[in-house]
Amino acid sequence: MNAAHPYRLMQYSLQTVDPDLAALIDAEGQRQNESLELIASENFTSAAVLECLGSPLTNKYAEGLPGRRYYGGTEIVDDIERLAQKRALAAFGLDASGWAVNVQPYSGSTANAAVYLGLLQPHDRIMGLDLPSGGHLTHGFMTTKRRVSGTSVYYESIPYQVGADGLIDYDAMERMALIVKPKLIICGYSAYSRDLDYARFRAVADKVGAYLMCDMAHFNGFVAAGLLANPFEYADVVTTTTHKTMRGPRAGIIFMRSALAQRINDAVFPGLQGGPHMNQIAAVATQLLQVAGPAYKEYMAAVQQNARALAAALIDRDFEVVTGGTDNHIILLNVRKWGLSGAQAEVALEHCNVSVNKNTIAGDTSALNPSGIRIGLPAMTTRGMKPADMEWVAGVIERALRYGCTIAQRSLESFRAECEWSKELEELKAEVKGRCAGMFPVAGTDELRR
Numbered sequence: 476m477n478a479a480h481p482y483r484l485m486q487y488s489l490q491t492v493d494p495d496l497a498a499l500i501d502a503e504g505q506r507q508n509e510s511l512e513l514i515a516s517e518n519f520t521s522a523a524v525l526e527c528l529g530s531p532l533t534n535k536y537a538e539g540l541p542g543r544r545y546y547g548g549t550e551i552v553d554d555i556e557r558l559a560q561k562r563a564l565a566a567f568g569l570d571a572s573g574w575a576v577n578v579q580p581y582s583g584s585t586a587n588a589a590v591y592l593g594l595l596q597p598h599d600r601i602m603g604l605d606l607p608s609g610g611h612l613t614h615g616f617m618t619t620k621r622r623v624s625g626t627s628v629y630y631e632s633i634p635y636q637v638g639a640d641g642l643i644d645y646d647a648m649e650r651m652a653l654i655v656k657p658k659l660i661i662c663g664y665s666a667y668s669r670d671l672d673y674a675r676f677r678a679v680a681d682k683v684g685a686y687l688m689c690d691m692a693h694f695n696g697f698v699a700a701g702l703l704a705n706p707f708e709y710a711d712v713v714t715t716t717t718h719k720t721m722r723g724p725r726a727g728i729i730f731m732r733s734a735l736a737q738r739i740n741d742a743v744f745p746g747l748q749g750g751p752h753m754n755q756i757a758a759v760a761t762q763l764l765q766v767a768g769p770a771y772k773e774y775m776a777a778v779q780q781n782a783r784a785l786a787a788a789l790i791d792r793d794f795e796v797v798t799g800g801t802d803n804h805i806i807l808l809n810v811r812k813w814g815l816s817g818a819q820a821e822v823a824l825e826h827c828n829v830s831v832n833k834n835t836i837a838g839d840t841s842a843l844n845p846s847g848i849r850i851g852l853p854a855m856t857t858r859g860m861k862p863a864d865m866e867w868v869a870g871v872i873e874r875a876l877r878y879g880c881t882i883a884q885r886s887l888e889s890f891r892a893e894c895e896w897s898k899e900l901e902e903l904k905a906e907v908k909g910r911c912a913g914m915f916p917v918a919g920t921d922e923l924r925r
């Protein structure tokens with residue numbers, strides 16, 4: 476192309492047109508590669524998914540559903556969206572005569588919002604797991620001071636909770652439901668390490684005439700692999716993200732009983748969203764092909780084995796694991812026993828390149844100063860870690876937190892400053908960097924950039 480062409484910048488790489496941004500992206504790639512990534516909601520997606528995200532599908536507008544679009548030129552993206560729908564049903568063993576699926580939600584939050592918009596009237600009552608008990612913001616979180624989530628602004632949220640043992644108190648949930656008679660009961664979680672009793676949720680929903688929605692964003696991979704109970708046997712609607720255990724792009728999916736499909740489809744578009752992100756939908760489609768295959772089932776089994784092995788190794792080191800173990804990919808660690816706050820534990824670990832997040836533990840009153848951390852295994856399992864590696868992971872966590880204990884009396888700011896200068900954490904960081912980048916590198920991204 477002529478160098479003077481007005482559109483010449485269109486053909487060059489990011490490195491050429493915007494080296495500052497390219498350097499930042501490279502730095503983030505390097506940070507990920509050199510980190511022990513234990514954030515339960517994160518994963519490393521494949522080169523195939525990244526290829527879809529950066530494809531010409533980004534250019535296409537396609538409001539509406541396949542075959543019923545508001546734009547021309549959609550015959551190819553229609554095929555792509557139909558493929559994603561078909562693969563979504565197949566991955567979870569669903570029959571198109573009883574279930575419908577919408578693959579357009581931009582994320583898990585908008586998937587949930589669309590279900591509420593489709594099934595509820597403003598101020599209808601909903602019951603979801605309280606955020607401090609492990610529920611998600613979009614399940615209706617509010618405090619005494621503030622309706623934090625939009626869900627609690629538009630609907631009346633009456634949460635159920637876990638008991639002192641860290642397990643959902645199903646009896647209390649039922650008692651509350653019989654009193655408040657919610658229109659929707661939500662099961663599913665962001666920080667809970669045990670499987671759910673869907674039959675019990677269904678029975679309560681039937682008693683009070685409520686819809687039952689399951690948000691399987693965190694554990695969809697286990698459902699697809701048959702490693703945890705199947706919510707589809709009981710729920711009216713199942714929502715999910717596609718980027719956590721599922722390992723796809725960032726997006727959402729809604730599965731709904733066919734009778735509810737029109738209301739929820741209308742809520743996605745035109746109710747809440749505009750044009751679907753066709754590049755994302757293609758990426759979801761290719762990931763769903765993986766999810767239906769045997770290698771993915773092996774992967775999910777490995778995630779579960781790693782989580783169990785790490786929980787056991789942490790208990791051996793005198794840590795308090797909430798509920799005494801895990802059924803899924805999540806470990807909740809109560810660090811108060813060690814004299815630390817969850818925020819301090821997060822900071823100490825961050826200073827040796829270990830990513831976790833602070834998390835509330837049953838009974839906590841502040842989400843900003845909680846007693847625990849949440850640890851998850853999907854990401855490092857993708858990078859090849861095995862149960863035998865969990866001894867090393869537990870040892871890293873122990874060494875960082877033992878150091879944290881020696882400075883735990885300080886304010887968070889001065890705790891952070893102290894970590895900044897700590898020789899112990901610096902040595903640990905070098906060890907984490909070397910082992911993660913050397914033995915468990917992030918695959919795929921380099922090849923794609925070449």
Ligand SMILES: Cc1ncc(COP(=O)(O)O)c(C=O)c1O
Pocket residue numbers: 516581582583584585587611613663664665690691692693716725726727
């Ligand atoms: C259970 C659950 N639902 C929904 C969401 C929201 O997903 P997104 O961040 O894609 O909006 C999350 C994300 O953390 C989640 O854990």
